[in-house]
Amino acid sequence: SRQTFFGILHYKTSMVQEKQIIKIVPPREKHWVGDGFYVSSIFSMHSEENKHISPFLLLDHAAPKYYPPTDQKLGVGEHPHRGFETVTMAIKGEVEHRDSSGGGGKINTGGVQWMTAGSGVVHDEFHSRDFAEKGGEFEMVQLWVNLPAKHKMTKPRYQSLDKKDLPIVLLQDGKTKVKIIAGSFGSSLSPANTFTKINIYEVEGHQNSEVNLNFDDGTNTLILQLAGSSFIGDHNLEKGSLGIFDRNGISINLKTSEGSKILILNGEPIEEPIAAHGPFVMNTRDELFEAFRDFQEGKMGSLPD
Ligand code: MN
Numbered sequence: 001s002r003q004t005f006f007g008i009l010h011y012k013t014s015m016v017q018e019k020q021i022i023k024i025v026p027p028r029e030k031h032w033v034g035d036g037f038y039v040s041s042i043f044s045m046h047s048e049e050n051k052h053i054s055p056f057l058l059l060d061h062a063a064p065k066y067y068p069p070t071d072q073k074l075g076v077g078e079h080p081h082r083g084f085e086t087v088t089m090a091i092k093g094e095v096e097h098r099d100s101s102g103g104g105g106k107i108n109t110g111g112v113q114w115m116t117a118g119s120g121v122v123h124d125e126f127h128s129r130d131f132a133e134k135g136g137e138f139e140m141v142q143l144w145v146n147l148p149a150k151h152k153m154t155k156p157r158y159q160s161l162d163k164k165d166l167p168i169v170l171l172q173d174g175k176t177k178v179k180i181i182a183g184s185f186g187s188s189l190s191p192a193n194t195f196t197k198i199n200i201y202e203v204e205g206h207q208n209s210e211v212n213l214n215f216d217d218g219t220n221t222l223i224l225q226l227a228g229s230s231f232i233g234d235h236n237l238e239k240g241s242l243g244i245f246d247r248n249g250i251s252i253n254l255k256t257s258e259g260s261k262i263l264i265l266n267g268e269p270i271e272e273p274i275a276a277h278g279p280f281v282m283n284t285r286d287e288l289f290e291a292f293r294d295f296q297e298g299k300m301g302s303l304p305d
Helices: 002-015 129-134 285-296
Strands: 021-025 030-033 037-044 056-067 075-081 084-092 095-099 104-107 112-116 121-127 136-146 157-161 168-170 177-182 198-205 210-214 220-227 230-232 235-237 242-245 251-256 260-267 275-277 280-282
Touching (some): 056 220, 095 112, 104 112, 198 210, 280 285
Antiparallel strands (some): 037 056, 177 198
């Protein structure tokens, strides 16, 4: 019957409901983090859009910048973190780190370090010795991912994901690439372990590349145009811009220009209060004071000299 026909139509429409862009944030001013990372803070938990950002807290992008050869250590010295995770993606160049558990290592070009600060770590972050000596183009992203209250004091953990560990899906056009940093795309899975449901992709797009994304209804999605430009429906996303999406809906269709590089973040929001200051992200003021106290009393450890 006619009624049934429209019933089916309505059902199908809601099944392919597109997630709508609610805001495009234009490129941000740059500032130095230490003397090695000249970054734009793309979004922050302190902004008015914070409901649409969760479980992500902050994203700093160090856009490509040339560094001449040096024997200096460029970066940020000893500092703590508690209550969340830092995800560092070395897009060009290499980052070296040391931490209070005695660990350390290098994030190579194309690699990702997923650090769970949990109950607390003290670490430093520098351009790698090898990279600094040779000099060159440096580009990096650091993303902060919140931990749900029940995992904030989890034991610190590192996941070093080399370029070769991260699956790259080649789309049907034979040229568009989707690198899976977290979660899944189609039937391909990232080896990264996360505490909540998260998808992170880096897309390399060309002229008229088309990428169809499918995420759960009710999840937050952020798209950052690292290079080139793209179209999402009628919205043009220029280099350095961030698209913030409504939670409703499941699909996003992206069309790119030549030389596009896009970072896509999607995750289940954590609906809990945030009490954050500097390097600590907790749920209450008391927990925040405790974090400062524990750090000052050396309970998060320290780095060897
Ligand atoms: Mn840090």
